Amino acid sequence: MSKPAKLALEDGAVFTGVSIGSDGEVDGEVCFNTSMTGYQEILTDPSYRGQIVTMTYPQIGNYGVNDGDLESERPHLSGFIVREHSRADSNFRSEGSLSDYLKEWGVVAIESIDTRALVRRIRSQGALRGVLSTIDLDDVSLVAKAKASPGLVGRDLVREVMPEMACEWQESCSEWTHLNVEGIRKSTETTGPHVVALDYGMKWNIPRHLYDQGCQVTVLPGTATAEDVLAQNPDGVFLSNGPGDPEPLEYAIKTIQGVMKQKPIFGICLGHQLLSLACGAKTFKLKFGHRGANHPVQRLSDGLVEITSQNHGFAVDEVSLPASLEVTHRSLNDNTIEGVRHRELPLFSVQYHPEASAGPHDSHYLFQDFLKAMAK
Numbered sequence: 010m011s012k013p014a015k016l017a018l019e020d021g022a023v024f025t026g027v028s029i030g031s032d033g034e035v036d037g038e039v040c041f042n043t044s045m046t047g048y049q050e051i052l053t054d055p056s057y058r059g060q061i062v063t064m065t066y067p068q069i070g071n072y073g074v075n076d077g078d079l080e081s082e083r084p085h086l087s088g089f090i091v092r093e094h095s096r097a098d099s100n101f102r103s104e105g106s107l108s109d110y111l112k113e114w115g116v117v118a119i120e121s122i123d124t125r126a127l128v129r130r131i132r133s134q135g136a137l138r139g140v141l142s143t144i145d146l147d148d149v150s151l152v153a154k155a156k157a158s159p160g161l162v163g164r165d166l167v168r169e170v171m172p173e174m175a176c177e178w179q180e181s182c183s184e185w186t187h188l189n190v191e192g193i194r195k196s197t198e199t200t201g202p203h204v205v206a207l208d209y210g211m212k213w214n215i216p217r218h219l220y221d222q223g224c225q226v227t228v229l230p231g232t233a234t235a236e237d238v239l240a241q242n243p244d245g246v247f248l249s250n251g252p253g254d255p256e257p258l259e260y261a262i263k264t265i266q267g268v269m270k271q272k273p274i275f276g277i278c279l280g281h282q283l284l285s286l287a288c289g290a291k292t293f294k295l296k297f298g299h300r301g302a303n304h305p306v307q308r309l310s311d312g313l314v315e316i317t318s319q320n321h322g323f324a325v326d327e328v329s330l331p332a333s334l335e336v337t338h339r340s341l342n343d344n345t346i347e348g349v350r351h352r353e354l355p356l357f358s359v360q361y362h363p364e365a366s367a368g369p370h371d372s373h374y375l376f377q378d379f380l381k382a383m384a385k
């Protein structure tokens with residue numbers, strides 16, 4: 010028996026569909042992802058904390074779910090929206106259906122709404138707060154809850170997803186990555202540089218890539234201090250992706266400022282925003298963000314265009330960029346900054362995801378660039 014569910018937006022729009030997940034009610038910022046595949050990586054990417062994600066691709070769930078495609082232990086997003094949940098999951102890697110997975114982890118999710126109409130609304134008005142519910146189906150009440158929901162700006166969501174303890178990373182990329190990425194090998198020994206990875210809600214494919222470059226990877230919680238980092242005596246520091254607004258994360262900015270004159274640093278996504286803030290730049294909220302596995306980015310040094318995996322709602326403000334930082338990469342969709350590097354120190358970062366998962370591996374060279382920076 011199908012069970013009704015509703016999505017209400019702060020602008021008053023209400024979409025009625027069918028529940029494919031858990032019973033309940035959640036609020037969040039409603040955003041869209043243009044990837045055709047990779048729904049399991051999206052569900053388990055901790056950067057989606059506080060967001061209700063709509064997939065623009067119309068049929069989702071057709072290859073099921075499996076443990077090898079996890080980017081963290083569990084789903085982190087607030088809610089999930091698809092046009093159609095595939096009735097069959099047909100793939101030799103499948104270990105279960107998407108709907109059962111959503112129910113198992115208590116994710117509120119909806120299908121059979123007009124996702125094109127929803128996405129056009131977000132594109133024209135910008136990101137909108139929303140409520141997804143299977144327990145309150147009253148439109149007026151739901152819209153009022155959407156209007157009263159906290160949104161993302163000014164909140165520290167990192168503390169909700171980061172690990173409590175430090176750990177030594179010991180896992181390689183999947184065999185599929187090894188088949189598809191040039192110059193990557195399965196790690197057999199960690200004789201390379203020692204990297205401290207500051208974990209703000211890190212996608213697992215990042216330390217997997219570092220490990221497969223031969224790095225010894227020590228993961229520290231994102232609240233670690235500069236003293237904690239330097240006590241590890243690392244050859245380099247990695248700053249991870251993570252959820253929400255970067256500006257309130259003063260403890261992270263302070264740590265980066267405390268290590269950046271002493272160690273090479275590589276940052277991805279939230280890590281890129283935090284490194285830029287630590288150097289004196291500002292960040293701002295994009296109208297509706299970049300989320301998908303098909304975003305063109307230009308490397309300015311030689312004009313090469315990379316097709317990238319992205320998930321961000323904030324960006325570094327070019328007007329605020331200090332003289333010490335140089336723009337290295339730019340989005341070809343809206344011209345915003347996609348990468349920076351310090352003019353004197355070995356510090357660089359990108360707004361997109363070179364670890365892919367899901368998405369193309371065009372930007373894998375950045376892990377090798379980090380290795381070169383640590384070798385110097």
Ligand SMILES: NC(=O)CC[C@H](N)C(=O)O
Nearest residue numbers: 250251253278279322323
């Ligand atoms: N994937 C990420 O690290 C996202 C960074 C930040 N939370 C943003 O939305 O812009």
